Amino acid sequence: MNPLLAILHRFSPLSPSAQEALLQIIQYKEFPNKTELLPIGKVARNLYFIQRGLGRVYYYKDEVDVTDYFAQDNQFIGAVSSLFTGQPSRKGIQLLEPSQVYYLAYQDFVQLGAQYSDIERAGGRLAIFAFLEAQTRLESIQFLSAQERYQELNQQYPGLLNRAPLKHVASYLGITQVSLSRIRAQV
Structure with a gap:
């Protein structure tokens, strides 16, 4: 099974027809080290899943490069705020090693969610997971x-x-x- 599809299926079971629809929008690419998946200031359009490799979400504060999040083998990475709002991202996404990446266009995922309730449910659970990760990170810094x-x-x-x-x-x-x-x- 496609690794990205398998992870979504773990968040919430997907019907065979939903799986087939998702396979039509999931893309795969191998990227070299230091690839900018999302430059700072651009609107995020894709959700990424690093099958093998390492990436980070970063931003600049007072001209200092700050890493906000890491994703490595079998983890998601994305600029969630920009994905959801359609606004330019204050953060960038950079790969720190050659990486094998599955990705999909967020708008295509949303459209499939409107057609398949199980995809919508998986997307909702993925959003909750992202929120909880952000909350854990914030609490780590604070406490x-x-x-x-x-x-x-x-x-x-x-x-x-x-x-x-x-x-x-x-x-x-x-x-x-x-x-x-x-x-x-x-x-």
Whole structure:
């Protein structure tokens, strides 16, 4: 089964006809390292699923590159706010390694949701999942120490520290690279 389709099916079971309809809109492409799936300031049109590889959502604050989210093997990545509102994104999506990516146009997905209630239900559950991920991230920043955020990162993204540049990991944790080195030495 197509990996993106399989994940959607896990969110909510899909009928054979809904699966067939989704297969018509799901695309696949292999992208090189440093590909910008979404440049900052552009409107997001696609929802991405990284089958194999690594990506990040990032933005600039006071001319500093800040990583907001990572996605690696078998995870979704997208600029959710821009997808839902149709407004230009304040965040970009960049691949940090060569990646195998499945994607679909969000508007095509919405149209299929209007035709198939099971697709609409899967989309709703995917949106709830995205909301909960964002909420967890926000609470992590608000309530956890840098060392606790580091430990949470290791649990949520196994092997990430061997794959992502440490400057991106440090910015994701909201600390400097020097602080990250100290935390790593303690662990």
